[in-house]
Amino acid sequence: MSSSTGPLAGVRIIESSMLGPAAITTQLADLGAEVIKVEAPAGDYIRAMTWPIVEGVSLMHLHLNRGKKSLVLDLRKPEAVQTYLDLVRDADVVIEAMRPGGLERRGLGYDKLREVNPAIVFCTISGFGMTGPYAEMPSHGVAYDVWAGLVKPEITEDGFAAIPEHPSMGIHAGPLFGALGVLAGVIKARSTGEGCRLEIAQSDAAAAMDWYRSESWKAYERPESEVTGNASDDYVRRAPGTAGMRDGVRYQFYEASDGNFVLLQASEREFWENFCKAVDRAELFEQNPGAKFADHAVGNVELRQQLKEVFLTRTAQEWVDLGLEHNVPIMNVNTPQTLKDDPQFQARFEWIPAERLGADQQPSPIKYLDLDIPLPTKAPTVGQHTDEVLKDLLAMSDDDIAKLRETGALG
Numbered sequence: 001m002s003s004s005t006g007p008l009a010g011v012r013i014i015e016s017s018m019l020g021p022a023a024i025t026t027q028l029a030d031l032g033a034e035v036i037k038v039e040a041p042a043g044d045y046i047r048a049m050t051w052p053i054v055e056g057v058s059l060m061h062l063h064l065n066r067g068k069k070s071l072v073l074d075l076r077k078p079e080a081v082q083t084y085l086d087l088v089r090d091a092d093v094v095i096e097a098m099r100p101g102g103l104e105r106r107g108l109g110y111d112k113l114r115e116v117n118p119a120i121v122f123c124t125i126s127g128f129g130m131t132g133p134y135a136e137m138p139s140h141g142v143a144y145d146v147w148a149g150l151v152k153p154e155i156t157e158d159g160f161a162a163i164p165e166h167p168s169m170g171i172h173a174g175p176l177f178g179a180l181g182v183l184a185g186v187i188k189a190r191s192t193g194e195g196c197r198l199e200i201a202q203s204d205a206a207a208a209m210d211w212y213r214s215e216s217w218k219a220y221e222r223p224e225s226e227v228t229g230n231a232s233d234d235y236v237r238r239a240p241g242t243a244g245m246r247d248g249v250r251y252q253f254y255e256a257s258d259g260n261f262v263l264l265q266a267s268e269r270e271f272w273e274n275f276c277k278a279v280d281r282a283e284l285f286e287q288n289p290g291a292k293f294a295d296h297a298v299g300n301v302e303l304r305q306q307l308k309e310v311f312l313t314r315t316a317q318e319w320v321d322l323g324l325e326h327n328v329p330i331m332n333v334n335t336p337q338t339l340k341d342d343p344q345f346q347a348r349f350e351w352i353p354a355e356r357l358g359a360d361q362q363p364s365p366i367k368y369l370d371l372d373i374p375l376p377t378k379a380p381t382v383g384q385h386t387d388e389v390l391k392d393l394l395a396m397s398d399d400d401i402a403k404l405r406e407t408g409a410l411g
Contacts, residue, residue, distance in 0.1 A: 006032020006373050011186060014038060014087050015068070017097030019046045020141055021125045021202070022064045023175035024097055024182070029067030030364040030376055036389055037068045038084065040075070041411025043382030054359045057379075062358045067376030071390075072383035072411045075106040080409035084108055086394050089116045092186050096124040100135065100199065110197045120195040121185035125178045129201030141202070144170025148206035149214070173209045174202030216240030232291035233298060248296035249304045253333065254311035262311065262319045265329035267294055278326035279310055352376070386410060 011033040015025050022037070022044070029035045037044070047061045054062060071087075073080040085108070088094060094113055096103050103109060110122045127144065128134035137143075142163060145151045150169055153161040178200040185196045207214065217240055219227045228235040238244030245251060250266045266272040269292045276285035288303055297303055311319065316332045323330030332342070339345050351360045357378050364373070390396040396404070404410055 005371075006030075007368065007371060008033040010034075011093070012036070012091045013093040013095060013182075014084070014091045015095040015097065016103060017095060018044055019049060020060070020064065020171045021097035021175060022046065023172065024095055024123070024125050024178040024200075025068065026064050026066065026175070027364055027366070028179055028182070031366065031373065035068040036087065036385075036393075037065060037070050037380070038073050038087075039070055039382055041072055041383075043070075043072075047382075054354075057358060059359050062379045063361055065379035066357055066361070068380060069385035069389060070380035070383055071386050074409055074411050075108070077407055077409040079404060079407040081107050083390075083394070083404065083409060085113070085116050087389075088113050088120060090393070091117065091120065092189065093121045093123065093182055095182075096122070098126065099138075100124050100126050100130045114195065118195060119189040119193055121182055121189055122195065122197045123178055123182050123185070124197075124199040125174060126199070126201060128203050130199050134203075141168050141171035144174070144201075144203040144206040147203050148210055150206060150210055169209050170202040170206030174200055174205035177205045177208070210241075213241040213243075230294050232293065232295040238298070245296065247298050249298065249300045249307065250290070251296040252304070252307075254307060256314060256316040256319055257312050258315040260316035261333040262316050263331045263333060264307070264311075265331070267296055268292070269295065271328050274326050275328045275330075278322055278328060279313075281306075281310065383411065 008028055009032040011028070013025055013028065013033055013035045015022065015035055015037045017024075017037060025033065025035045044061070044065075046064070047057050049058050050060045052059050073083055075081055075084065094103075101109075110120075113120050113122060124130065126135075127139040128137050128147075134147075142151065145166065145168060148170065151164065151166050154164040156162050178198075181198045181200060185198060189195045220237060220240075224237070227237075229237040239246075250264065250272055253261050253263055255261055264275070266275050269290055272290060272295075273285050276282055284303065284306065288297060288300065290297060314322065319330050320332050322328065334342055334345075340351075349362050349365075352363055352375055354360050356375060363375075387401055390401050390404070401410075
């Protein structure tokens with residue numbers, strides 16, 4: 001059925017998903033896996049969720065479900081359950097992207113699927129996982145980042161607590177961890193003939209992505225005689241992660257002459273010396289050579305003021321160009337709105353046009369240097385490929401499909 005020439009061509013995935021966890025197969029579909037999204041007759045209401053809505057369909061659906069096929073099965077009907085089992089028979093993976101146990105309640109739990117396909121890889125992706133006191137908690141994406149300590153409330157001018165702008169972590173990291181686990185399971189299954197069951201919580205993924213801060217705080221619970229700060233800070237403990245960079249000087253934001261900002265990252269002595277020479281301020285290095293590595297010149301207010309004045313002499317892009325020319329890490333500061341105009345973004349990302357996907361979308365960031373990866377297809381309408389899937393995968397005739405439809409199995 002699949003004509004993909006991507007590196008995952010020949011991998012077949014049956015996906016039962018609702019909303020954002022469908023992202024677990026987005027990158028797999030981009031790389032050529034055949035993903036069949038099994039939907040209830042009403043469809044996944046992701047199509048009406050979030051914003052923007054592009055010609056009546058949410059951008060979230062257009063992005064997360066691109067490259068997939070949609071098959072409608074009403075799993076309340078025994079004929080639909082049997083059809084699902086027939087699809088699993090020759091599949092590699094089943095994805096349960098919803099609250100754990102959804103397929104079990106329809107008679108399609110892991111044990112049942114193994115009866116028809118011992119090599120099946122069964123992956124459940126959910127909000128808070130299959131165990132713990134929050135396992136049954138209904139939730140959406142921000143909850144995972146809040147729980148993991150990644151997002152703090154802002155207080156508005158009116159005194160209300162508000163959700164701040166922030167990049168979502170759990171809803172993106174969870175599917176990526178899940179996809180990694182799925183592919184490892186497929187490799188095992190193809191080697192041994194035995195499938196496996198795995199689960200991933202988006203909350204766990206959010207916490208895992210922020211391991212450095214949580215593990216730092218855990219380390220700081222030990223005596224200071226055992227756990228110290230860095231030698232460049234005279235071993236004084238700094239707050240973990242970027243919180244410890246607030247008073248940095250050689251690793252810090254600076255405003256440029258055009259009102260835009262850049263990030264200086266001269267924490268290594270080599271980079272710091274290169275910078276001072278490039279701006280003809282060798283005395284700054286001579287007065288503040290610092291440690292060889294990891295020196296941010298924390299708390300050096302005099303130097304920070306001097307650098308503030310230096311950076312006001314060039315535009316942000318001129319500072320980036322200087323960094324490239326003199327081997328100094330300097331990066332201009334973008335926003336999600338301006339990123340598309342950045343020359344590095346334009347060199348790396350060729351937008352997949354709305355004419356193909358319904359909205360302009362970024363391609364997969366995975367780039368094979370010796371393979372041409374086909375572009376994904378537009379995210380499907382509800383049941384768009386029902387007849388096609390039944391004919392191609394289960395060899396059903398038009399009469400077979402008509403009879404199955406009469407039972408209500410196809411909605």
